[in-house]
Amino acid sequence: MRVLLLGGTGEARELAKLLVAEGIEVLSSLAGRTAAAVHPVGDVRVGGFGGVDGLIAWLRVHPVDAVVDATHPFAAQMTANAAAAAARTGVPLVVLRRAGWNASVGDDWRWVDTASAAAELLPALGSRVFLTIGRQGLADFADTGLWTLARCVDAPQPLPTWCTLVLARGPFAVEHELALLRRHQIDVLVTKDSGGPATAAKLAAASELSLPVVVIRRPELPRGPEVVESVAEAAQWVMRLSHSPST
Numbered sequence: 001m002r003v004l005l006l007g008g009t010g011e012a013r014e015l016a017k018l019l020v021a022e023g024i025e026v027l028s029s030l031a032g033r034t035a036a037a038v039h040p041v042g043d044v045r046v047g048g049f050g051g052v053d054g055l056i057a058w059l060r061v062h063p064v065d066a067v068v069d070a071t072h073p074f075a076a077q078m079t080a081n082a083a084a085a086a087a088r089t090g091v092p093l094v095v096l097r098r099a100g101w102n103a104s105v106g107d108d109w110r111w112v113d114t115a116s117a118a119a120e121l122l123p124a125l126g127s128r129v130f131l132t133i134g135r136q137g138l139a140d141f142a143d144t145g146l147w148t149l150a151r152c153v154d155a156p157q158p159l160p161t162w163c164t165l166v167l168a169r170g171p172f173a174v175e176h177e178l179a180l181l182r183r184h185q186i187d188v189l190v191t192k193d194s195g196g197p198a199t200a201a202k203l204a205a206a207s208e209l210s211l212p213v214v215v216i217r218r219p220e221l222p223r224g225p226e227v228v229e230s231v232a233e234a235a236q237w238v239m240r241l242s243h244s245p246s247t
């Protein structure tokens with residue numbers, strides 16, 4: 001059985017490892033945006049497919065028995081394209097989408113739909129911002145007039161002049177995040193609702209320091225494909241399919 005695994009996440013790497021160990025042929029697909037991307041086990045291809053039509057054409061030339069979309073919860077375009085291509089080709093598709101984060105009692109979280117809505121809210125909440133939304137959407141915060149520390153894996157190009165950059169890749173520990181927030185006297189945190197443990201420590205640190213947190217909601221999932229929350233469930237979905245008579 002051959003699976004196209006749309007990746008770019010820790011879960012996708014974990015899943016590739018599990019499936020390869022079960023004898024499944026896995027071709028992981030990465031967008032190619034991260035300079036020193038950690039490659040999963042199994043075969044890897046890098047780069048976009050060229051939209052829905054490009055993905056359909058690719059699937060015709062490289063037939064697979066299933067597609068697993070294990071992209072990041074904010075990779076909405078790839079997820080929409082995969083759903084449309086699967087619907088049009090009949091290739092079975094499952095979406096692996098980790099659960100989102102939830103505030104604990106006493107936390108001051110403000111939910112917004114977009115990066116620009118988060119930027120608008122900030123002046124009422126603080127004056128020293130820690131922005132942890134990656135490179136995309138940074139420009140929406142350029143005109144807040146607030147001192148801003150932005151954390152990204154790779155430096156945005158061109159380099160923004162309106163913020164201080166810290167380049168780092170998770171996972172991060174709570175102690176590390178506490179030290180960072182204190183060192184820069186941060187008084188408000190902005191995050192996307194990425195979910196998962198790798199980058200959750202900043203939320204615990206913000207909670208400990210009673211800082212307000214602006215959380216950008218996830219884009220909605222397309223209707224149609226089955227959705228699972230864990231790597232184990234995604235692996236079971238593939239294994240079930242591999243045992244079905246038509247595969």
Ligand code: NAP
Pocket residue numbers: 006007008009029030031033046047048049050051052054055070071072074075076077078079081133134
């Ligand atoms: P996106 O906006 O949904 O996708 C934009 C385009 O990039 C897609 O239409 C597709 O190009 C290409 N692409 C995206 N993921 C791909 C993949 N796994 N394999 C091949 N092509 C892919 O995606 P994004 O938010 O820029 O994220 C890009 C990658 O980074 C994803 O793999 C995602 O899992 C990972 N990532 C994203 C975030 C985030 O916050 N967005 C965070 C961590 C990791 P074509 O239309 O040409 O096929």
